[in-house]
Amino acid sequence: MRFEIVTIFPGFFSSIFEHGIVRRALSEGLAAVNTYDLRAFTHDRHRTVDDRPFGGGEGMVLKPEPLAEALTALGVAPKAERTGSSANQGAGEPCKDGADRLAPTTRVILLSAQGRPFTQVLARELAGLDRVMLICGRYEGVDERINELYCDLELSIGDYVLSGGELAAAVVVDAVVRLIPGVLGNQASAEFESFGVLDSEIAPEIGAKVDAGLDADRKPAPRSQHGSGGLLDYPHYTRPAEFAGLHVPEVLINGDHGQIRRWRRQQQLRKTLLNRPDLLENAELSAEDRRVLDAIQQKRRE
Numbered sequence: 001m002r003f004e005i006v007t008i009f010p011g012f013f014s015s016i017f018e019h020g021i022v023r024r025a026l027s028e029g030l031a032a033v034n035t036y037d038l039r040a041f042t043h044d045r046h047r048t049v050d051d052r053p054f055g056g057g058e059g060m061v062l063k064p065e066p067l068a069e070a071l072t073a074l075g076v077a078p079k080a081e082r083t084g085s086s087a088n089q090g091a092g093e094p095c096k097d098g099a100d101r102l103a104p105t106t107r108v109i110l111l112s113a114q115g116r117p118f119t120q121v122l123a124r125e126l127a128g129l130d131r132v133m134l135i136c137g138r139y140e141g142v143d144e145r146i147n148e149l150y151c152d153l154e155l156s157i158g159d160y161v162l163s164g165g166e167l168a169a170a171v172v173v174d175a176v177v178r179l180i181p182g183v184l185g186n187q188a189s190a191e192f193e194s195f196g197v198l199d200s201e202i203a204p205e206i207g208a209k210v211d212a213g214l215d216a217d218r219k220p221a222p223r224s225q226h227g228s229g230g231l232l233d234y235p236h237y238t239r240p241a242e243f244a245g246l247h248v249p250e251v252l253i254n255g256d257h258g259q260i261r262r263w264r265r266q267q268q269l270r271k272t273l274l275n276r277p278d279l280l281e282n283a284e285l286s287a288e289d290r291r292v293l294d295a296i297q298q299k300r301r302e
């Protein structure tokens with residue numbers, strides 16, 4: 001999978017991907033990140049990429065011409081010219097008829113505070129693609145015609161305003177790369193975490209691997225983890241069992257994986273109710289989950 005980042009600050013990315021999981025994925029060739037300096041697609045002495053906004057107002061806007069030229073150089077045609085199916089075509093290669101088209105496994109993304117929220121569901125979708133282009137805005141943003149003409153998706157990483165799209169692009173690369181099959185040493189890690197899938201959606205071989213690891217006799221054992229099904233993760237603890245007068249919850253050391261699993265589900269529900277009650281609206285909840293939530297709410301009212 002290849003990321004192509006268009007930015008006025010390519011140096012921003014020189015060390016950000018040199019750590020941990022992303023570094024390993026890049027060095028093992030499971031993903032690649034190329035950066036493109038927007039100023040290389042200008043033609044004036046000052047390598048101008050911005051101009052004043054029409055209609056007046058604060059700040060500057062990234063001009064459309066250098067961005068359009070950069071995208072053309074990367075093999076991206078305006079959306080209106082990307083005709084027909086290109087399933088057998090390499091990403092960004094010219095079509096037989098001469099027009100550039102994008103493979104269905106390519107997306108052109110504009111990072112923008114006005115965009116659709118970036119979620120784990122979207123990160124999973126992007127991890128299945130071959131090529132993701134990320135356009136980083138600066139100043140007041142990017143001339144809207146670039147969005148209209150070229151972008152498949154306008155994407156926001158959260159409800160706040162950054163000074164540029166570079167941090168947002170790095171966030172997208174990080175969140176997506178760790179979901180590419182083979183990147184995480186233990187694929188189960190990506191299955192059992194916040195915003196994860198339902199138990200029933202966890203690949204049987206991964207569930208079985210987790211179960212097998214839990215049972216010393218390698219007999220089927222109750223799994224101690226739940227797929228979060230869109231909820232937040234449960235709290236994690238490690239040694240020492242007592243720290244600063246606080247003890248690890250007893251249930252986690254008694255070795256009963258059924259009990260541990262139930263406790264973890266209750267904690268997922270509790271954390272989600274406290275910190276992200278909005279996530280409960282779309283979560284698939286069992287009758288037992290609802291009972292737990294009612295009990296937590298009842299306790300809070302007392």
Ligand code: SAM
Nearest residue numbers: 111112113137140141156157161162164165168
């Ligand atoms: N005028 C814009 C607005 O109010 O929505 C903010 C522009 S911001 C200062 C400059 C650039 O940072 C944007 O063009 C975008 O690329 C990036 N950016 C800012 N906040 C972002 C966010 N929450 N998610 C993704 N990109 C963001």
